[in-house]
Amino acid sequence: MDWHEWHADYDVAGSTLARRLRAVQAQVRAALDESPPGPLRALSLCAGQGRDLLEVLADHPRRDDVRARLVELDPRNAAIAEAAARAAGLTGVEVLTADASLTDHYRDLAPADLVLVCGVFGNITDEDVERTVDHCAELCRTGGAVIWTRHRGAPDLVPSICAWFEDRGFDRYWLSDPNADYGVGSHRFRAAPPPLTAGARMFTFIGYDVLEGTQRSK
Numbered sequence: 001m002d003w004h005e006w007h008a009d010y011d012v013a014g015s016t017l018a019r020r021l022r023a024v025q026a027q028v029r030a031a032l033d034e035s036p037p038g039p040l041r042a043l044s045l046c047a048g049q050g051r052d053l054l055e056v057l058a059d060h061p062r063r064d065d066v067r068a069r070l071v072e073l074d075p076r077n078a079a080i081a082e083a084a085a086r087a088a089g090l091t092g093v094e095v096l097t098a099d100a101s102l103t104d105h106y107r108d109l110a111p112a113d114l115v116l117v118c119g120v121f122g123n124i125t126d127e128d129v130e131r132t133v134d135h136c137a138e139l140c141r142t143g144g145a146v147i148w149t150r151h152r153g154a155p156d157l158v159p160s161i162c163a164w165f166e167d168r169g170f171d172r173y174w175l176s177d178p179n180a181d182y183g184v185g186s187h188r189f190r191a192a193p194p195p196l197t198a199g200a201r202m203f204t205f206i207g208y209d210v211l212e213g214t215q216r217s218k
């Protein structure tokens with residue numbers, strides 16, 4: 001899979017990916033709108049070109065309150081995210097070209113107000129999805145939001161993902177329509193985050209194309 005090319009569908013009007021982006025951005029905006037006053041922290045795991053967060057931050061009233069770290073392995077995507085952040089004057093945004101699965105990349109910013117896990121859960125094993133949800137409880141502050149995506153292809157893992165979040169102290173804030181051809185969820189954390197586990201790997205990014213050919217990227 002060419003993860004730079006993967007982003008091209010965002011610019012195809014009406015595509016599943018373009019509609020999914022709107023849903024994610026609406027949840028990012030809602031989370032920022034409802035955040036408490038003062039400095040905010042945001043994390044994006046496997047951030048790609050960062051459009052979900054950066055396009056919202058660009059004209060959001062809280063933009064200058066947000067310190068964000070986008071972690072993306074593909075240097076082409078990281079460069080595009082970096083350029084977009086600079087073009088928008090988002091001085092609090094940092095783009096790290098690195099393996100987002102490693103908890104150590106988040107040590108100084110967790111627990112954060114906003115955690116994005118988009119385009120990840122369709123590309124890793126179910127066991128790793130659950131393990132990553134476990135770590136989301138460490139990455140997210142009390143009252144913060146985790147916004148995530150997962151395709152709805154059979155077997156539909158979205159109900160299990162919701163149950164895993166909700167078993168770990170998250171409340172369901174919003175879930176995309178089950179009949180939509182993508183899955184987007186936003187969960188808010190009501191519990192107290194345990195300390196971030198040092199030196200842990202949350203997941204191995206396998207890729208939907210490799211995962212038995214049965215899973216999709218949305």
Ligand SMILES: C[S@@+](CC[C@H](N)C(=O)[O-])C[C@H]1O[C@@H](n2cnc3c(N)ncnc32)[C@H](O)[C@@H]1O
Pocket residue numbers: 003004006045046047048049050051052071072073074077098099100101117118119120205217
């Ligand atoms: C499906 S795309 C999603 C991108 C973005 N989050 C979005 O929703 O638009 C997955 C991204 O993960 C990146 N990626 C793959 N393995 C990674 C890893 N171990 N650490 C960080 N990024 C990774 C790919 O380069 C790709 O940009």
